[in-house]
Amino acid sequence: MTSNENKAPHQKHTQLARPNIGYFGRAELAILGTPCGNIKKLAFAITQALADKVKIAYVDADHKSADAEAITGQDLSSALGHGAAMEYTDKITFQRFDSKVGWNEYEREALFRQADLVLVNGNHFPAQAQIIVIDPAKPLDKKLDKLTRVKLILLQAGITEIPAFIQNQVVDFAQIPVYRIEDTAQIAAFVADYYLATIPPLHGLVLAGGKSTRMQQDKGLLQYHGLDQRTHVHQLLSKYCTEVYVSCNATQVSEVAGKLPYLEDKFLNLGPKGGILTALQSNPNAAWLTVACDLPFLTTDTLEYLVQHRDSTKMATAFYDTEGKFPEPLLTIWEPRSYAQLLQFLSLGYSCPRKALINSDVKLLTIPNVGELRNVNDLVAYEQTVRELDDEAIR
Numbered sequence: 001m002t003s004n005e006n007k008a009p010h011q012k013h014t015q016l017a018r019p020n021i022g023y024f025g026r027a028e029l030a031i032l033g034t035p036c037g038n039i040k041k042l043a044f045a046i047t048q049a050l051a052d053k054v055k056i057a058y059v060d061a062d063h064k065s066a067d068a069e070a071i072t073g074q075d076l077s078s079a080l081g082h083g084a085a086m087e088y089t090d091k092i093t094f095q096r097f098d099s100k101v102g103w104n105e106y107e108r109e110a111l112f113r114q115a116d117l118v119l120v121n122g123n124h125f126p127a128q129a130q131i132i133v134i135d136p137a138k139p140l141d142k143k144l145d146k147l148t149r150v151k152l153i154l155l156q157a158g159i160t161e162i163p164a165f166i167q168n169q170v171v172d173f174a175q176i177p178v179y180r181i182e183d184t185a186q187i188a189a190f191v192a193d194y195y196l197a198t199i200p201p202l203h204g205l206v207l208a209g210g211k212s213t214r215m216q217q218d219k220g221l222l223q224y225h226g227l228d229q230r231t232h233v234h235q236l237l238s239k240y241c242t243e244v245y246v247s248c249n250a251t252q253v254s255e256v257a258g259k260l261p262y263l264e265d266k267f268l269n270l271g272p273k274g275g276i277l278t279a280l281q282s283n284p285n286a287a288w289l290t291v292a293c294d295l296p297f298l299t300t301d302t303l304e305y306l307v308q309h310r311d312s313t314k315m316a317t318a319f320y321d322t323e324g325k326f327p328e329p330l331l332t333i334w335e336p337r338s339y340a341q342l343l344q345f346l347s348l349g350y351s352c353p354r355k356a357l358i359n360s361d362v363k364l365l366t367i368p369n370v371g372e373l374r375n376v377n378d379l380v381a382y383e384q385t386v387r388e389l390d391d392e393a394i395r
Contacts, residue, residue: 019284019336021109022128024059025118026336027198029191032122033133033140034156034181036060042154042181043119049188050117054195054313057115061124113337114361116313117195122146129194133181134159134166144169152190154181199312200336203286204237204244205263205279206230207272207330208252208293214378218252222382224296224389233291234260236300240307241289245282247275272330273342273353280339287312292330294375296385302372306333311363315341318357319367327357327364328373 022028031039040060047056074081080098089096103111112118120127123138129149132140135156140147141163150170153162155178167173179186208220208230215222220230227235230246237244246262248255256262263282267274272292279288289307291298310317310333318332329352334342338356345356367373376385 017282017284019339022118023105023126024108024120025057025112025115027116027195028118028120028127029129029131029151029194030120030122030125030127030146031131031133032138032143032146033154034135034138036121036123038133038135038156038181039121039123042184042187043121045184046119046188046191049185050192050195053192054116055114057112057118058120059118059125060121110340113340117191131187131191132166132170134162135181139163141165150176151194152176152187153178154187155179156181200285200287202241202307202310202333203279203283203288204234204241205275205288205290206233206237206244206246206293207275207290208233208246208248215376215382216379218255219376220246220248220252220293221255222296222376224386229293229296230256230260233293233295233298236298236303237289237291239300240303243286245279247278247290270346270351273346273351276329276334276353277339277342277346280334280336280342284336284339287336288334290330290332290334292375294377295331295372296376296389297372297374298331299369299372302331302367302369305368306331306365309363309365314363315360316357317363317365319365319373322370322373324366324370327354327362328367329353329357330375331373332357 079087085100087098129151131152133154212219221228225232246260249265263278265274267277315338316334318327321328376382
């Protein structure tokens with residue numbers, strides 16, 4: 001009889017990399033240790049100071065409204081007061097969505113996907129990191145379990161000492177800065193630095209998984225600069241990305257393996273979108289700079305321009321196409337939030353990554369040299385391109 005003692009545990013489901021999302025978002029801070037009015041006042045001051053740089057969401061609870069409703073009944077000016085489950089109102093300057101349907105932790109993530117930073121009333125909700133206030137009006141001695149990653153300590157007016165139970169509970173207490181709660185400018189600057197530290201690293205992806213039917217051969221193996229395009233573009237991206245991979249289909253793996261890091265397409269028959277989604281699935285905590293392998297005129301100057309103008313508060317940063325009308329998806333920085341957005345468009349029946357860019361919050365740039373967007377898809381164009389590049393090299 002065979003023993004099972006040394007067998008690896010059976011995995012019923014495929015293990016996937018998971019995004020580093022807290023209770024509400026990738027960057028979140030709970031403020032606790034002082035009455036709710038003080039928390040809201042501080043959160044609003046931080047928001048006002050940073051609103052022109054990042055999109056901030058605020059999370060709070062409103063017990064007073066619930067108590068009032070129990071006494072006076074439901075608000076009959078609202079559709080919810082007449083039995084509706086949800087109500088959407090265009091308030092002209094903002095959108096309002098009321099719902100009696102509760103959201104679990106997975107559904108809630110989608111609601112906050114567009115927020116760059118979430119400030120949370122920690123008296124009511126947890127967050128993955130905390131700003132705590134030392135305030136006798138709301139002591140923290142019974143909330144020590146919420147102090148998991150304290151980033152900043154604030155002292156209420158008249159307070160000069162931090163209780164021993166806080167010093168004993170908080171990890172790396174001696175390294176945590178201490179400010180006064182009225183120093184809102186200093187606090188806002190700290191929060192800004194906290195957010196900047198959460199900006200995802202930039203990885204690179206060479207889109208080389210196409211079938212190249214018009215070229216009648218693998219476009220990634222063509223040479224324009226003394227190297228095949230897979231290797232050439234990989235080298236270009238390596239100057240700006242911490243990790244670079246080649247996107248390839250199953251038939252190309254044997255050619256790429258051992259030569260360059262690669263990601264085999266997991267989303268099949270979707271063209272470039274399949275490669276982009278595969279990269280985001282492999283590491284949903286990185287932004288991905290994608291470059292098609294059939295852009296032989298692309299230079300480091302253009303890549304540097306794109307990286308320098310990256311806007312991590314958007315879903316993506318892209319150039320306009322050659323006509324200056326629509327985004328060019330094959331030379332784009334895709335932020336981690338684009339993963340869910342691309343999947344949403346896929347669920348609606350749209351496989352075109354340009355469709356997602358057109359209908360999402362993205363930053364669009366005008367490329368310094370539009371000629372670098374010329375792609376090469378057939379043998380005639382290839383031969384012409386080789387001649388042009390040779391002429392440029394001679395000059």
